[in-house]
Amino acid sequence: MPETGILRSWGVVSPICHARACSSGYGPWEIINTYQKCSRHMRDLNYQLRQLCLKNRDGSYATQAQRLWILSRIANQLHALGYRQLEASSLKPKHVEALTQHWLAEELAVATIKNRMAALRWWALKVNRQNVIARTNDHYGIPDRIFVTKESKAQTFVTEALAKVRDDYVRMSLELQAAFGLRREEAIKFIPGYADQGDHLVLKDTWTKGGKAREIPIRTEAQREALDRAHRLAGRGSLIPADRNYVQQLRVYEGHTARAGLSKLHGLRHTYAQRRYQELTGWPCPAAGGPVSGALTSEQKPSDLEARLTISRELGHEREAITAVYLGR
Numbered sequence: 661m662p663e664t665g666i667l668r669s670w671g672v673v674s675p676i677c678h679a680r681a682c683s684s685g686y687g688p689w690e691i692i693n694t695y696q697k698c699s700r701h702m703r704d705l706n707y708q709l710r711q712l713c714l715k716n717r718d719g720s721y722a723t724q725a726q727r728l729w730i731l732s733r734i735a736n737q738l739h740a741l742g743y744r745q746l747e748a749s750s751l752k753p754k755h756v757e758a759l760t761q762h763w764l765a766e767e768l769a770v771a772t773i774k775n776r777m778a779a780l781r782w783w784a785l786k787v788n789r790q791n792v793i794a795r796t797n798d799h800y801g802i803p804d805r806i807f808v809t810k811e812s813k814a815q816t817f818v819t820e821a822l823a824k825v826r827d828d829y830v831r832m833s834l835e836l837q838a839a840f841g842l843r844r845e846e847a848i849k850f851i852p853g854y855a856d857q858g859d860h861l862v863l864k865d866t867w868t869k870g871g872k873a874r875e876i877p878i879r880t881e882a883q884r885e886a887l888d889r890a891h892r893l894a895g896r897g898s899l900i901p902a903d904r905n906y907v908q909q910l911r912v913y914e915g916h917t918a919r920a921g922l923s924k925l926h927g928l929r930h931t932y933a934q935r936r937y938q939e940l941t942g943w944p945c946p947a948a949g950g951p952v953s954g955a956l957t958s959e960q961k962p963s964d965l966e967a968r969l970t971i972s973r974e975l976g977h978e979r980e981a982i983t984a985v986y987l988g989r
Contacts, residue, residue: 703735703739704745704746704747705735705738705739705746705747705748706732706735706736708747708748708749709728709731709732709734709735709748709783710728710731710732712731712748712783712786712787713727713728713731716786718782726775727779727782730775730776730779731779731783733776734759734776734779734780734783737759737762738755738758738759740907741758741759741762741907742907742911743755743758748783748787749787749789751783751784751787751789751792752792753792753793755792756780756792756793756794756800757800759776759780760773760777760800760801760802761800761914763776764800764801764802764926765843765844765845765926766843766845766869767843767869767926770802770803773797773802774797774802777793777797777800777802780793781793812930812934812947812948812988814927814930814931814934814947814948821920821921821922822834822835822920824919824920824921824922825916825917825920825922826916827912827913827916828893829893829894829899829900829901829909829912830909830912830913830916830917831916832889832890832893832894832899833847833848833850833899833913834847834917834922834925834928835886835889835890836850836886836890836899837925837928837929838928838931838932839882839883839886839932840861840876840883840932841876841928841929841931841932841933841936841974841975842863842929843868843869843929843976844910844913844925845867845868845869845906845910846863846867846868847899848898848899848900848906848909848910848913849864849866849867849898849899849900849906850867850890850894850898850899851864851894851897851898851899852887852890852891852894852899853891853894853895853896856878856887856891857875858878859877859878860875860876860877860878861875861876861877861878862874862875863875863876863976868976869976870976872976872978874973874974874976876974877974879939929975929986930947930986932974932975933945933971933975933983933986933987934947934948934986934987936967936970936971936974937967937968937971937987938950940963940966940967940970940971941960941963941964941967942963943960945986945987945988946987946988946989947986947987947988948987948988952988952989953989965980968980968983968987971983971986971987
């Protein structure tokens, strides 16, 4: 996508400005400087962060452009998370916490999250609000970059813990996360009548990370039973009640899981991946105590590779390398 198109999608340049600028052959900074009058098309926070970047051109042109890109995206995400009247000078710890939890739930690369944190700290510094952000990323549960897991992060439910979740829709979403390795957003937006195709699930691109539709096989009676319960609860709708939108249901989900003592729920995807690996290969993965790659025989290695590729697709990653995070290597 051309730079002008990217800036338009971030809310930095209005559609009118975008059309005029493209015909003039301007670059992103020229567009921003030339079409100041188009600020009326932008949300306040987007406009104020853009002005902050224009007045504080720290670093190279590339660094400045990347910072503007990140801050514009952050402004849009805060708006989507329900913070509609936010100004640049009113950044608070709750906003930082909401963003970091959102990024972790999206399973963004650690490097991507750290780049966004650097932009957040720059913003906070420029408006004299640096104390609203913790000094270290560890405070927010942002890990170091780890490409091969050294210990299993698999997690399972106990009946008592799940029973503590009082909202039927949240409890159903959790069941589907465990049964099919779904991401949180996918399990909340899940529409049983659309997804259930008899022997496999179809996840809509609007539910998934990166807008990638995918299929997941329905293999067990436990999965079928979970789906049947989802059908009875949602009817023709989704696992978001009719009187709520996604953001509202996400907050309900977070509240109920916290009160039930359920945390690190991404571990349910690890559990799915590890069970699926053993099902496909016949032996446990390295993270679950199985043989490491170097110990596999020449007959086992093709099965290992095929299982990893299958699991990667079912989890919505498409890259074999990412399975090392779930399975070990």
